[in-house]
Amino acid sequence: xxKMILILLAVTMISxxxxxxxxxKATEAGGTASAEAPNFTLTDTNGKTHSLSDYAxxxxxxxxxxxxxxxxxxxxEEVDLLAKNDEDFVVLTxxxxxxxxxxxxxxxxxxxxGVEEAANTTVLLDEGxxxxxxxxxxxxxxxxxxxxxxxxxxxxxxxxxxxxxxxxFASIK
Numbered sequence: 001x002x003k004m005i006l007i008l009l010a011v012t013m014i015s016x017x018x019x020x021x022x023x024x025k026a027t028e029a030g031g032t033a034s035a036e037a038p039n040f041t042l043t044d045t046n047g048k049t050h051s052l053s054d055y056a057x058x059x060x061x062x063x064x065x066x067x068x069x070x071x072x073x074x075x076x077e078e079v080d081l082l083a084k085n086d087e088d089f090v091v092l093t094x095x096x097x098x099x100x101x102x103x104x105x106x107x108x109x110x111x112x113x114g115v116e117e118a119a120n121t122t123v124l125l126d127e128g129x130x131x132x133x134x135x136x137x138x139x140x141x142x143x144x145x146x147x148x149x150x151x152x153x154x155x156x157x158x159x160x161x162x163x164x165x166x167x168x169f170a171s172i173k
Contacts, residue, residue, distance in 0.1 A: 035151065035152055036150055036151060036152070037052060037060075037135075037144070037146045037150055037151060037152035038052075038131065038134035038135060038152075039051065039052045039053055039150075040052050040124075040126070040131045040134070042094065042124035042125055042126055042131065043124070043125055044122055044123060044124050044125065045108075045109050045112055045113075045123045045125065050092065050122070050124055052146070052150070053150075055090050056150060057148055058089065058090050058148055059088060059089035059090070059145075059146065059147055059148050059169055059172055060089060060090045060092060060146040061082075061089050061090065061091050061092070061143065061144070061145060061146075061165055061169065062092050062093070062094060062135070062143070062144040062146065063079055063091070063092070063093045063094070063141055063142070063143055063144075063160075064093075064094050064095075064096075064132055064135065064137045064140060064141060064142040064143075064144070065093060065094075065095060065140050065141045066095060066096070066100065066101070066102050066140045067095065067102060067103055067108060067111060067112070068101055068102070069140040069141065071140070071141060071158075071159050072140050072141045074159075075141065075159050075161075076115065076117045076118045076121070077117040077118070078161065078162055079091065079093060079118075079121060079162075080117055080118045080119065080120050080121045081120075081162065082162045082165060082166075083120045083121050083122065084120040087166065087169070088169065089169045091121070091122070092122050092124060093121055093122065093123050093124065094123075094124045094125075094126050094131060094132065095108060095123055095124070095125060095126065096125075096126040096127070096128065096129035096131075096132050097125055097126075097127055097128075098127060098128055098129075099126070099127075099128050099129030099132065100129060100132075100140075105125060105127065108125070135152075135155055136155055137155070137157075138157060139157050141157075141158065141159055141160075142155060142156065142157050142158075143155070143156045143160045143165070145168055145169065145172060147172045147173055148172075148173060149173070153172055154168070
């Protein structure tokens, strides 16, 4: 009986490792990359259009998040403070209406208009999650670090505090 349990456990572990590694880019796993960041053109919650190319020559921090993500919501005030500060990088956040259980656009905009903790935060609307897919986002929150040459330096899943983000950008040109 013990032998059978050990065999099942080994097969399960091997299956999980294979599933986690298949088709995963280095940036998806929290690794580094030096490829050109996927360009995008998205509209913010106020109707203004933003393209990544608008920020050419600047470092850009992109936070992918969702309204149903408790970790994301707990970090909204912190990312808002980061956006308000005069750092040497631009702060953008991206939400994907209608993708991975996110509210539809109208419902999200209505909900977000009542979120006072994010008054300085630019929220771009990635309808259907195309940009999230291009950046390899598998869960929320996810941070993407882009250098001033437009290269995607790293994509990291999980919460990143402001100190961690500032330190990361200090090492990026």
